Amino acid sequence: MKTLLPIPGSESALTLHRYPQRKNETLQAFDAADEYMIAHASTWSVGKNARILIINDQFGALSCWASQQGFDVFQVSDSVISQQATIENLAHNDLAGITQLTSLDTLPADIDAVMLRVPKSSKMLTWQLQQLASVTDAHTLVLASAKAKEIHTSTLNQFEHWLGATTTSLAKKKARLIFTTPTKQLVPQPDPVNDVDVPEFSMRLANWPNVFSAKKLDIAAYLMLPHIPSQAHLKRIVDLGCGNGVLALQAARNNPAAFIYAVDESHMAVASAKHNLNRHDIDSRRFLCEARDCLTGFEHTDIDLVLCNPPFHQQQTITDHIAWQMFCDAKRVLTTNGELLVIGNRHLGYHTKLKRLFGHVTVVASNKKFVILKAVNA
Numbered sequence: 001m002k003t004l005l006p007i008p009g010s011e012s013a014l015t016l017h018r019y020p021q022r023k024n025e026t027l028q029a030f031d032a033a034d035e036y037m038i039a040h041a042s043t044w045s046v047g048k049n050a051r052i053l054i055i056n057d058q059f060g061a062l063s064c065w066a067s068q069q070g071f072d073v074f075q076v077s078d079s080v081i082s083q084q085a086t087i088e089n090l091a092h093n094d095l096a097g098i099t100q101l102t103s104l105d106t107l108p109a110d111i112d113a114v115m116l117r118v119p120k121s122s123k124m125l126t127w128q129l130q131q132l133a134s135v136t137d138a139h140t141l142v143l144a145s146a147k148a149k150e151i152h153t154s155t156l157n158q159f160e161h162w163l164g165a166t167t168t169s170l171a172k173k174k175a176r177l178i179f180t181t182p183t184k185q186l187v188p189q190p191d192p193v194n195d196v197d198v199p200e201f202s203m204r205l206a207n208w209p210n211v212f213s214a215k216k217l218d219i220a221a222y223l224m225l226p227h228i229p230s231q232a233h234l235k236r237i238v239d240l241g242c243g244n245g246v247l248a249l250q251a252a253r254n255n256p257a258a259f260i261y262a263v264d265e266s267h268m269a270v271a272s273a274k275h276n277l278n279r280h281d282i283d284s285r286r287f288l289c290e291a292r293d294c295l296t297g298f299e300h301t302d303i304d305l306v307l308c309n310p311p312f313h314q315q316q317t318i319t320d321h322i323a324w325q326m327f328c329d330a331k332r333v334l335t336t337n338g339e340l341l342v343i344g345n346r347h348l349g350y351h352t353k354l355k356r357l358f359g360h361v362t363v364v365a366s367n368k369k370f371v372i373l374k375a376v377n378a
């Protein structure tokens, strides 16, 4: 696995790792889209102190490069993991700190250049381009990149629609660049939030654009809802990887005396969960919605129930290591006899993982595709 990213026009290289760093890591912290973008940005004639806005940097490769050039770097990210990876990679490479903003913060003004990794969600892209339109003009250099297969005509149309004239590069190592000249500043802003109704459970769930399954309720979440327990002894409940907070909300309703922690690594997920708990009249003294990498830094060890519909992607890569980290973290925070309730696709094999960790696992419900498992912290 490659950890050295050569810097164009110099003898030096950046050493980059994913976050959290794992033993025997097989996945790189940068890809061809990062390399292509850095190679192109190295040809820019911008001043030493130029203000560079970097959006959706994955593990900090772009931000580290820009910091190394001496630029004034503003990084916008929806992901706690990307933010943390950036902090660690800057430190490994002895680079100056940068300004980190979340996806919900207002973009800084007077930006000289923008480097944007095209996000997976087209709604997120719309939101980010529309934000960019208000801080860029025809003098701002705007460069975007993605894997070639992720750049569709509709993607380019979005750039044209929200910003201005757009062209693309040839593909290189299966990545492509997008160049845009921003000329459109007064386009009406779309509402970033999408409401999803779940009438069977009397829910209307708001979803900020980067939230998992923002357009319709995830089928696994829907299957999990009727199995969320309602028991008087449940005083502290964690919804781990809460997304829009659908499971947290049902847990709060079923257990009116319980305190609910809703945790996700996406800032937009955390904002959505908070909004949805408030919207459904859950007393704000009864819950806390927090952006974290799994339960890193979560100090409580008296949790009675953890609910988890784990992710099986990190950025664009399919992986089960986050699920494993979530299960390990759940075990650490559960009280004796505390329960972890997990839903997953059958083929993901969560049963084996949970058995290894907890010793015993019960099947609560299942259908052809999904299984709900319970593990008790004996």
Ligand SMILES: C[S@@+](CC[C@H](N)C(=O)[O-])C[C@H]1O[C@@H](n2cnc3c(N)ncnc32)[C@H](O)[C@@H]1O
Pocket: 081, 211, 212, 213, 218, 220, 221, 240, 241, 242, 243, 244, 245, 246, 247, 263, 264, 265, 266, 269, 292, 293, 294, 295, 309, 310, 311, 312, 322
């Ligand atoms: C399958 S979705 C489930 C969302 C929601 N609970 C539901 O059931 O619809 C998994 C969630 O885990 C979040 N996630 C991914 N990696 C994470 C991590 N390292 N720490 C915390 N949350 C994470 C994702 O942002 C996503 O919202």
